[in-house]
Amino acid sequence: MGQPEFIAMIAMLSATVAFAIDSMLPALPTIAAELSPQAPNNAQLILTSFLLGMGLGTFIVGPLSDSYGRRPIIILGTLLYCGGAVAAYFAPTLETMLLSRIVQGLGAAGPRVVSLALVRDLYKGREMARVVSFAMMVFSLVPAVAPLVASGIISAFGWRSIFVTFILFSLASMAWLLIRQPETLSAEARRPFRAKPMWAALREVLSYRTILIAIAVQALIIGALFGTLSSAQSIFEITFDRGASFPLWFALVAVCAGSASPTNAMLVQRMGMRYMITRTLVAQIVLSGSMLVLTVSGLLPEGLTFPAFVVWMIGVFAMAGLTLGNLNALALESVGHIAGMAASVSGAIATIVAVLLAAPLGLAFNGTYLPLVGGVAVMAVVAMGLMLLMPQDKS
Numbered sequence: 001m002g003q004p005e006f007i008a009m010i011a012m013l014s015a016t017v018a019f020a021i022d023s024m025l026p027a028l029p030t031i032a033a034e035l036s037p038q039a040p041n042n043a044q045l046i047l048t049s050f051l052l053g054m055g056l057g058t059f060i061v062g063p064l065s066d067s068y069g070r071r072p073i074i075i076l077g078t079l080l081y082c083g084g085a086v087a088a089y090f091a092p093t094l095e096t097m098l099l100s101r102i103v104q105g106l107g108a109a110g111p112r113v114v115s116l117a118l119v120r121d122l123y124k125g126r127e128m129a130r131v132v133s134f135a136m137m138v139f140s141l142v143p144a145v146a147p148l149v150a151s152g153i154i155s156a157f158g159w160r161s162i163f164v165t166f167i168l169f170s171l172a173s174m175a176w177l178l179i180r181q182p183e184t185l186s187a188e189a190r191r192p193f194r195a196k197p198m199w200a201a202l203r204e205v206l207s208y209r210t211i212l213i214a215i216a217v218q219a220l221i222i223g224a225l226f227g228t229l230s231s232a233q234s235i236f237e238i239t240f241d242r243g244a245s246f247p248l249w250f251a252l253v254a255v256c257a258g259s260a261s262p263t264n265a266m267l268v269q270r271m272g273m274r275y276m277i278t279r280t281l282v283a284q285i286v287l288s289g290s291m292l293v294l295t296v297s298g299l300l301p302e303g304l305t306f307p308a309f310v311v312w313m314i315g316v317f318a319m320a321g322l323t324l325g326n327l328n329a330l331a332l333e334s335v336g337h338i339a340g341m342a343a344s345v346s347g348a349i350a351t352i353v354a355v356l357l358a359a360p361l362g363l364a365f366n367g368t369y370l371p372l373v374g375g376v377a378v379m380a381v382v383a384m385g386l387m388l389l390m391p392q393d394k395s
Helices: 003-022 024-035 040-068 070-089 094-122 126-138 141-157 159-180 195-206 208-241 246-257 260-271 275-299 302-330 336-363 370-388
Strands: none
Touching: 003 040, 003 070, 003 094, 003 159, 003 208, 024 040, 024 141, 024 159, 024 195, 024 246, 040 070, 040 094, 040 208, 040 302, 040 370, 070 094, 070 336, 094 126, 094 159, 094 275, 094 336, 126 260, 126 302, 126 370, 141 246, 159 195, 159 302, 195 208, 195 336, 208 246, 208 302, 208 336, 208 370, 246 302, 260 275, 260 302, 275 302, 275 370, 302 336, 302 370, 336 370
């Protein structure tokens, strides 16, 4: 497999997560009316419950892939993901829907985490960051089209049929892996799936200060991203009365922010991973701070509030594209011999902490965008402070 096809395949495996989240956005008002009419804001938990399941699954899939190989674990995760989608399709209550989404998230951890370890098997350092950035560029097309596709599916077949598309998409990516990608972890390089070696690997991963800081910064950035995703539909519909056109605006945001990943891919080898992360966080602090000050002071004209919010939302999405691939590469750079464990630990902790940040941020919606913008500003400031504490090297 050539590198372009490899990048496209990794992007599709990773896009399982984005597709399972972004496709739900247009369905949230309908799901809230049907399954949670007394507390419609609770429908946002359909997004964070999936993220929680993915975080929990991330703890185990990396070590399993270090023991049994990358391909079998991706396949098992895909099948569990499809099983969760079937359960969600038939869910009669919001509670059973949330449980089904947790199962879906558990399964999605397979392709999400192990595909990263697969990249680490073949690349390292800035070249790995470049490959991940190009994969994220392809991956960024999914958020652009997912809400539009979902809206059409909802209109034609009802919101539950979205889960059928999840199954078809995931099975297609699994088939691509099976047909085209050989196993990347040799039998000699595999580690026994036993408590003692797993604990030793876990201790090694957590002994690196760089990895710990990278995990914390990832958690803050993912929390900001998912807090924005959770609130976006409500802000467009209630704050700006643009619910009907939300999929189109969301596509515009995703397309504009999609340039962040190729920009990172072009610059990271010359500038370095730390440089790209810190400059992006500074830009986000300035953007969010300006949005807050202009809104609270009344200096932002009413006619410009919606365009300003769209620009701000593009900035949040771009922040993820300019930082997450670099942070993943930083976390795995020193631990290639246990890449699966490192990917699991960093991904699991970052994702679970991100849920704890994103859920209250989304539920804090009060009819305005101020709680969201303020929360993202605080997260960006804390992330920047942590990056200043990261050990310095040529990365």
